[in-house]
Amino acid sequence: MLRHKSQQATKLVVVLLHQHWQRQKAELLVLPVALAAVLLMVLVVVFLLVLLVVPAVARVVVVLLVQGVLLVLLHQHGHGQKAELATELLVRLLVLLLALLVAPVVAPVLVLLLVLLHQHGRGQKAELATELLVAPEVVVLLVLLHQQ
Structure with missing residues (x-):
């Protein structure tokens, strides 16, 4: 691929x-x-x-890239702009890499976040079930990232 x-x-x-x-x-x-x-x-x-070469450095680089891209997305959203295709593709790649690096347990959380971003990008309101699943798992993800 x-x-x-x-x-x-x-x-x-x-x-x-x-x-x-x-x-x-x-x-x-x-x-x-x-x-x-x-x-x-x-x-x-x-x-x-x-x-x-250095797996620990790779984790830090990916986390920083994900944070940077998410900040760009939030900035665009704050100005009422739709995310550009390049930004969306980069987010998907970085979230996938982060899921592979952090832990397979965290991967479902990241997939749910991608679903929410995708729904939001299309102007759809997230389903209640998705929101309820994401809320506690995002807290777990943040705790896991903070511990590393």
Whole structure:
């Protein structure tokens, strides 16, 4: 799957370069997707290298990245803006990496948080069952992160 995503990102970059060389404007929809794909590829490669060298540093880096991206999302929400595609993709990748690093027990909490973010992004009110599940588990997640 990573190879497929890498190939897609490479194709998008080639299309952008081709358009630039022919002095055409890049399509507004292609540019953010290509940049997001390249950014995600770079982040995954750097993360894997750090994970191989120093796993403890990788955990800290992922936690800081998740916090930074969540701050961006909160800032955009505070200004009434919808989250950009690149930001949403980055959040999903970082939450997945965090779930793999922190503990498999925490993964369901992160999945529930993603569901809430997705529902909120589409302007849907979260279902009561989802809210009730997330509330106590978020506290547990924060306690686990604080202990590390």
